[in-house]
Amino acid sequence: MTRVQPMETQPMDWIGNWVGRWARVAPDRAALYDDLRGTTFSYAELNARANALAHWLTRVRGLRKGDRIALMLHNRVEAVDFYLACGKVGIILAPLSYRLRPRELNALLHRIRPRLLVSEDTFDNLAAALEQPESLEYRLEIVDHGESYDAEMLQTGRGSEANCPLAMTDVFLYIHTGGTTSTPKVCIVPYRQMIWNALELIVAGGGTMDARELVTFPLFHVGGWNSLTPILHGGGFSVLMGQFDPERLLDLVDQQRIRHFGAVEAMLSLIAAAPSFADTSLATLEAITTAGAPCAREVMAPFVERGIAVRQAYGLTEAGPSNFIHAPPDATATNLRHAQHSIGTAMPHGDYRIVDPETMSDVPRGEAGVLCLRSMHSFAGYLGDPERTRAALLADGWVFSGDLALEEADGLVRIIGRADNMFISGGENVSPEEIEQVMEVLPVVRQAAVVAAPDSRWGEVPIAAVVIGDGVDPAEAEVTILGHCREQLAAFKVPKRVHFLQQLPLTGAGKLDRRSLEEKLR
Numbered sequence: 153m154t155r156v157q158p159m160e161t162q163p164m165d166w167i168g169n170w171v172g173r174w175a176r177v178a179p180d181r182a183a184l185y186d187d188l189r190g191t192t193f194s195y196a197e198l199n200a201r202a203n204a205l206a207h208w209l210t211r212v213r214g215l216r217k218g219d220r221i222a223l224m225l226h227n228r229v230e231a232v233d234f235y236l237a238c239g240k241v242g243i244i245l246a247p248l249s250y251r252l253r254p255r256e257l258n259a260l261l262h263r264i265r266p267r268l269l270v271s272e273d274t275f276d277n278l279a280a281a282l283e284q285p286e287s288l289e290y291r292l293e294i295v296d297h298g299e300s301y302d303a304e305m306l307q308t309g310r311g312s313e314a315n316c317p318l319a320m321t322d323v324f325l326y327i328h329t330g331g332t333t334s335t336p337k338v339c340i341v342p343y344r345q346m347i348w349n350a351l352e353l354i355v356a357g358g359g360t361m362d363a364r365e366l367v368t369f370p371l372f373h374v375g376g377w378n379s380l381t382p383i384l385h386g387g388g389f390s391v392l393m394g395q396f397d398p399e400r401l402l403d404l405v406d407q408q409r410i411r412h413f414g415a416v417e418a419m420l421s422l423i424a425a426a427p428s429f430a431d432t433s434l435a436t437l438e439a440i441t442t443a444g445a446p447c448a449r450e451v452m453a454p455f456v457e458r459g460i461a462v463r464q465a466y467g468l469t470e471a472g473p474s475n476f477i478h479a480p481p482d483a484t485a486t487n488l489r490h491a492q493h494s495i496g497t498a499m500p501h502g503d504y505r506i507v508d509p510e511t512m513s514d515v516p517r518g519e520a521g522v523l524c525l526r527s528m529h530s531f532a533g534y535l536g537d538p539e540r541t542r543a544a545l546l547a548d549g550w551v552f553s554g555d556l557a558l559e560e561a562d563g564l565v566r567i568i569g570r571a572d573n574m575f576i577s578g579g580e581n582v583s584p585e586e587i588e589q590v591m592e593v594l595p596v597v598r599q600a601a602v603v604a605a606p607d608s609r610w611g612e613v614p615i616a617a618v619v620i621g622d623g624v625d626p627a628e629a630e631v632t633i634l635g636h637c638r639e640q641l642a643a644f645k646v647p648k649r650v651h652f653l654q655q656l657p658l659t660g661a662g663k664l665d666r667r668s669l670e671e672k673l674r
Contacts, residue, residue: 160344163317167343168239168324170384172315175199178387185408186229188296188394193229195387200310201229202236205301207309210241213290215267217242217316220287220326222266224248224275224372227392230294230301231371232380234270239324239343240315246326246338247372251580251642254281260328260336261285263536272296320344326535327374329469329581338535339469341374346381348529352474352499353382358412363388364436366404366413368396369579374469375443379414398426402434409436414465416444416579417451418610424454434458441465443473444579445611446495446567466495466567470544471525471551474499476565494564495557502527505550506557509571512546515558522571523557524550573666575604575612580644582614584666587647590640596620596629601656602647603670615673616647619655626652 166173174181179196186193193201209215221243225231231247238245246264248257250272257278261269265287271279272294279291294300325341353359359382367390369376383390391408393401396419404410415423420442423429439461442452452462467473478496498504505514506521515521526549533541544552556569573584584602591600599619604612620629630650637646657668 160320163319165315165317167318167320167322167347168242169315170239170381171195171199171202171236172240172313174384174387181387182389183384184229184232184389185391187392187400187404188226188228191229198232198236201233201306202240203312203314204306204308204310205233205237206240206314207312208305209237209243209268210314211308212304213268215241215243217318218244218323219268220244220246220264220266221268221270222246222248222261222264224250224269224271224279225294226250226272226274226394227367227371227376228272228294228394229392230270232392235371235377235380237314239318242316242318242322244323244326246328249328249370249372249642250275250278251644253640253642254278254283255640256336256642258283260338261288263336263338264326268292270294318343320347321532323532325374325377327469328372329374337537337540339374340532340535341469342532345529345531346377347385348501348527349378349472349474350382350385352501352529353378354386355500356477356479358382358441359386359388361387362411364391364409364411365389366391366393366401366408366410368393368401368413368415368419369443370395374473375414378473398422399428402426402428402432405437406433406435411436411438412440413437414441414443416611417442417447418578420447420451420455420462421609424451429454434460439463439479441477443467445576464495468525468551468553470531471527471553472499472502472529474529475502475504475525475527478564494560494566496564498565499527501529504565506559506565517559518561520556520558520568523553523555523565523567525553526550577604577607577612577614577644578610580642582612582645584614587614587616587637587641587645590637591616591618591633594632594636596624596632599656601664601666601669603666603673605648605670605674607648610644613648614645615649615651617651617653617656617669617673619653 174195181195182192183195183198184193262285267289270292274296320343322343324343327339327341328336363383365383367379380390437460441463443465455462464478467475476495478494503526505524508515509522530551546552554571555567556571557565557567559565575582587602588600591597601617602614605615607613657665
């Protein structure tokens with residue numbers, strides 16, 4: 153008797169090749185505008201570029217399914233080329249954040265073990281400071297201005313399809329994300345995760361043929377790819393900003409007739425404060441979706457007052473990122489009334505539980521617990537980290553978010569904090585422990601502790617409390633500490649203030665009392 157294999161393990165031609173399907177159906181349809189080049193690409197053109205690059209990677213460079221490419225680029229067509237080319241042949245793409253420092257990037261490179269590193273010439277100094285893992289065979293530089301690829305690359309296998317069958321369970325991306333220690337977490341993202349995320353957003357109206365999406369999130373975040381992928385699935389039109397700039401965003405909304413974009417709270421604040429905000433039409437802009445952390449009602453108000461719906465979304469790289477959405481029909485009143493903390497309700501294809509972290513049993517409505525999520529768009533674990541994988545991936549497919557939440561009487565869910573110490577600054581995860589470890593290697597530092605402080609621009613920012621050695625001058629120590637942090641950490645992790653204390657507050661068990669320290673420093 154023949155045993156039937158699960159469908160998600162069966163290789164199929166369409167998986168990873170959405171652009172190829174649209175190139176057949178509507179080859180001349182506009183697919184992507186790259187603002188760095190000022191060029192619009194059709195679905196046929198994107199597909200041709202992806203095929204040529206896929207052939208070059210496999211025939212010339214000898215890469216095979218399961219090999220890894222590390223990518224360090226701004227939002228530009230070349231990043232999309234690699235995403236689509238890898239999707240055709242099963243090479244794993246690992247986007248890296250150019251906001252990180254060499255210490256952080258080296259840890260990622262040694263874990264990912266890429267055969268190819270692709271970087272922009274803008275990041276030459278950063279790339280030159282990186283260690284080269286033994287796996288690395290070739291480095292490709294993308295030129296910021298002019299032709300990005302040589303003639304050979306875009307002519308390789310020209311006109312022939314590179315696509316090969318892939319399974320939903322095959323690995324598509326390695327996405328790094330913040331963690332509670334200095335060791336980076338690398339999420340294993342299968343095709344299943346990106347496809348089901350796209351379906352969630354298409355059902356929510358975000359990936360139809362008439363979509364016109366401005367991709368504002370950087371493509372080293374899963375949120376950037378999750379903005380783009382549903383549009384490619386649905387045959388819509390995307391606009392790439394090289395990097396976020398509020399004035400340029402306002403120009404693009406009108407010039408490209410943008411209907412939707414995503415943002416974090418800090419981005420909305422900067423857009424509303426831009427000199428041209430009041431004079432920009434925004435006539436085509438129907439909705440904005442916020443992510444990363446709850447958005448304050450005063451930040452949403454300038455957009456809602458102009459008739460633009462502001463939705464709140466919530467998700468994790470590990471479980472989504474399309475997990476919850478708060479999109480009431482009355483954006484003017486209802487959204488603002490619940491805006492401060494509500495993430496709304498689960499996406500159509502997602503389950504959730506709020507549990508007591510000790511017993512793992514469900515808590516009653518109105519009581520706080522840890523949010524657990526289950527859907528077809530959860531990740532496949534952390535790369536090379538079985539202990540963390542076991543802590544995050546629970547029995548029966550549940551993902552332990554680490555976020556404290558409660559379900560209110562009206563059924564809407566509210567995030568009230570973190571079960572661990574991590575917080576979000578301008579949409580980026582910040583681990584206090586990582587910053588503390590960086591500071592404590594300095595001879596002048598005896599002890600260090602980091603907590604979050606409210607900030608009108610970034611939501612929260614790190615501030616540090618430090619105990620220094622006897623006879624050390626605090627002013628000199630501050631210069632040393634901050635200089636070291638700027639060398640070793642991404643800018644959003646560098647403490648905004650350093651307070652010098654005689655001793656750090658401790659709990660009865662002799663551990664750092666972060667709550668007491670937060671109150672003291674605030």
